[in-house]
Amino acid sequence: MLIPDLVAAVALAAVAVWLAWPAPIMLSRAEWPAHAPGRALLLWQGIAVAGGVSMIGALWLIGIAVTPRHPWLAGIPAYALAAYLVAHLLTAIVRFEHQRRRHLHLLLLLSVPDPARKRTVLVDDQAPVAYCLPRGASSVTVLSKGLFGALGADELEAVIAHERAHVQQRHEVLLVAFRAWHAALPWFPMAGRALGEVEALVEMLADDQARRELVGVVRRPDEALARAILHVGKVEGEGSSSTRNRMHDRFRRLLPQSGSAQ
Template identity: 45%
Template structure:
């Protein structure tokens, strides 16, 4: 039991510190963003599981198994003496494990509810204000001079562009922009982002959560760039990015420009650099190995917990 706790603890530490730092600094994710995204998900899920698992394994160690600990402790939960062999540290570890699990789950739920509410409001206003989808692009158009494009994900989706954008860009560039937003919707990027945003909201003091969220957001943008790049070509996408970025009008609207603008700019720079460099994807063997690694990261804590369950 103690061995399992130490092993899970070591895994949790590795996934909470050196591994995500290395991954967020690595260059290869720009070449194969989908693979990197899978690895990030493995790290987040595996990290959470092994952290909670380590606490559980340590807390249950006096009873020899998780089921044994539950049998010994649950009848005494409301009142009664602490069973033989259990110390205060064990009980604290178990409480922490349960608390952490509940905290993460609740945060995921509230983040999802808040996002859903914001989306519903968006749909209501879009229905009221935007023109119906245009035939050439399939996007809805808002009468507003600031060039902007965005999408509302969810069960019901919408892609919205503004008059200002239609004026700024030519036909191919518009199709590239709409293709980018469509890719976000088709590939359900909001679900991946939601999980990482909830993780960040649950652990705001944890620098890696922030780093992970930014890296994942960057990867989803790169993935969304790849769809129009294949269909419309690199040039329209690149000039569209440059034109919308250099219009600079959106800066006037942001009420917290410092931190978010800096990170948005970095995302834009990396996307442009990536389009220019025309990177080759990772070779298939490296990609399979990464997928395997991501699976293993999640499977190991699950297997360890299963082994000590009974």
């Protein structure tokens, strides 16, 4: 049984290596995810899950091949890796929930309800800020007073539609999982690359839903959303070159004739 188990372990380890290095690089350099962000997100999730399972499976098979008479003892490295990854995921979920509750408590102290919009509060900040705090059906949209001075009526509606799309599509759940992966493997460059890609892709998905909701509500929804992005500072110049390219892709999707966002 030693040789077949070793062959299977090597094959599974090769799959894990391919999913951990070449596959993420190829996907992050591809152009099609900007045109199909939903499918790209599913693929990133598949790569992450399959990569973790293949790593754990390879360790388990290696242990079985080395100590075939003690399968439970042989599986200790695999069990340890699985426990490590699950522990980081649970820690990330608990941390996110704690931060969300603390943030909500501060909002109740420092904000006032928006008289013109349901489930929306205003904070006294002159910087243009907009985001949604997920609370299920009671999610809260947070707008700064400075946002009203920086944006016109159409751009403001575009920002609100975009932020609410994040909550409706439960993007925080997906981001927590990839942030947990990055926290578990901070020394692994592909974990950071995957997180940056996923962050850019969920922005594109929120853009797409906002564009659909804005049809008939504002004039030229794509242009309004693009202007709002620039004012609120969603196209950032920091991060890896891959992340910057994706964020520029996001802007080009809205205004294809304008070139990259500069």
